Amino acid sequence: MYLRRTLLSFLGMALAMPMAGRAFAESKPALRGALDASGAAGNRLQALINEAARSDTPLYLPAGTYEAANLVLPDNTRIIGVPGASRILHRGSVNSAEGARRIELSGVVIEGHGAMIEENNAGLVQLTGVAKVQIDNCEIRGSDKHGLRLERCGGQIERSRLSGAAQAGIFAVDSTGLAIAGNAVADCGNGGILVHRWDKGEDGTVVTGNRVIRIRADDGGTGQNGNGINIFRAGGVMVANNHIADCAFTAVRANSGDNVQITGNQCLRSGETAIYAEFDFQGAVISGNLVDGAANGISIANFNEGGRLAAITGNIVRNLRRDGPYKAEVGFGIGIGAEADTVISGNVIEGAPLWAMQLGWGPYLRNLVVTGNVVRKAPVGCAVSVAEGAGAALIADNIFQDMSEGAVFGFEWEKKVSGDLTKTGSARYPHLTIERNRNS
Template sequence: MILLRREEMMDIAPKLNRRTLLTATAGFAVAGLSIGRALSASLSGIENAALRGSISATDLGVRTGSGEDQSRAFGKMLNKASRENAQVFLPAGTYVVSKLSLPARVRLVGMPGASRIVYVGGGQFLVGANAEHIELTGLVFDGANQWIADGTQALLDLKGVRHLVIDNCLVSASSKNGVALERAAGRIERSTISGAADAGLWSVEGGGLSITGNTVSDCGNGGILVHRWKAAEDGTIVSGNRVERIGAASGGTGQNGNGINAFRAGNVVISGNIVSDCAFSAIRANSASNLQIAGNTCLRSGETALYSEFAFEGAIISSNLVDGAANGISIVNFNEGGRMAVCSNNIVRNLSTTGPYPAENAGFGTGISVEADTTVTGNVIENAPLWGMQLGWGPYLRNVAVTGNVIRKAGTGIAVSVVEGVGPTIIANNIFDGTRNGAIVGHRWSDPVTADLATLGNAGYAHLTIEGNHAS
């Protein structure tokens, strides 16, 4: 190879004429055209490879936009794809169906927002049982508020699915639940469920589901429900969802009207969700052990925003934000076995004395309530009209440590039980500002029976250790 010095290159440069330059650039253009054709052919090959093994619904007699019931053709298409272990592509359009029974293997893919499957009525829309693999992607399921029979739980009613994927789908206008799952494993993600008369998504006896990145809204009785018939490990993750405008059309005092609800389901993680405008709780757990509720935003809850209640052992409620509720956080029912919790680093503010039913016991307007084997630390509570914190109820108080919290603008800062039979309680190094009826006051159930213990100390109640608090 001959190397030229920079000076020699400068001498050669003027000798390049326009024709030489045009010839050279023309060569580049031809090369670019060739490269473009090759790239186009390559992309075409990639597209063909992506579609290889797929079945187009229209090739199997399923017609779009006809307005006719396509159920028979749809069923034949799905059964053929199941036998061949193939994916079905559903072109954009509207398909009217009913009583679809899914085979063992379903991979149905549509154009997101444009491939629309509409329920024509008849009692069932889409059901599946004991399936090996069901994958629904980019589809719209419209229930049209049609009647669903008593034996069917939801618009999409799936039981015993070993691997389930519902991704980037829209489920709307169900006259019962939007999606009901029983004994299902897999994931529901990036989907929208709205307008269900009952709950948006109901899972019972789940096998480690992931429910992530969905929007569930405008449902009659519940948002995302994770239930079991008997208390046991469940392992569902409910993360990054937006749940809003959940009613309690069927009434009650908490069984309905919850944005996210875990019932008897152990080892459940509920994190990073934004839950707003629910008739009762943003997040409610009943008899759910080893529970984590972390990093959620809970806005304008009708009753208690975050609830861990009844027969549970082990709950971590941490780093949540509660703005607007009748009560903020309740970790209670030691009388039913509810115990062992950490309540830390939460913000609870702007509570109300008005709830969805006539107030019982002490009433509404409490920031944080705890009862047994629990630490409460690093929380900030502001505008709690009744009590900033409630420690125990009657004799149900044991092994509670309340340290390093800030309570501002509350009726009473901390109401602590001094009823006979209560257990050790430490209240230390907290800051109280603007607690009208006292910073720390002993209570017998709803009734205050001591002066301000922030000044007096434990006032002879041996179970109390009160020290290092600052009240102004």
């Protein structure tokens, strides 16, 4: 571990001083003596961090490039740098000390520097059990695992840039009142922002105002990788007003998280379904989002696994396509899909090349209300399940325009078994109420 000799003189100021402290010239001689043939300046940086934390004093890191390895951030660490210019090239993980209550990083660049991080689920910056994390206007880049990994942490991650992680840009698990706001996450191998829990439960993380772009799925799969924002087992999470583009799979995927709100997001060019609430969840609000370019638009799925109870309102879904990253049961090109205890209202769907809406799947249909939607340019407006065991659905007061086959058809699984029910009536299917729709 070493610091470049040309920058050593700056570290003498690093014990800052609430800005009025010892003079720069006074610090030079002591600091130059910190480097010896064994490269002890890396240990000196750790010593400076420890001393500043003990005295409850910010550590000021002037502009320059510093090399270190396996730094540990004790309780009360506050490191302040020059944004974009105070650069730490780091081998291994920057870890928090056990039991730290407060750690703050501001204006520093932390960059992976060649050494492999051994633990598969680790991060270049790894904070565990920290009650108050404050990361502001930092850059974290080039990790061979996650960029920033947080476990059992609260606080704020804001105005920071995370890029080039082999796994996810931000991986937060078992959070305790965390806010992830105004960050840019780009060019990561398997995920953008991940909010997970080891066991299903209340989480309360807020993910807002972030820009997440170019997320790949290097490790493959059918949805566990390649998502811009991924919620897993975490309840009470809000995902609002984010810009998410060019993700290999999904812009916002909520898996087994109760009471999740997905609102006001812009979701562009998703490789699979743009917005998902799936598997074992109860309660999802998906409103005011714009989806442009995806294989599917919005999906409320897996009633067979307990997935139910949602409102899909006021979204725009457009320019979908038939191709996807794997072979699907009925193919891709569906605007909005839902199965149980869900209202689909006030949405605009244009350019769904298969079905504008998929209502139920086989017997997995219960209590759907589909009203006041505008649907344009699709072969089928609504594909509603009429398979044995399917429950109630109300389809009313919608406008269908330029449907090449028709507005509403009954399906048994993937097989169309009726004519257009807006014309022939639905008396044959007593579980359906279809009325006052306009088809032009």
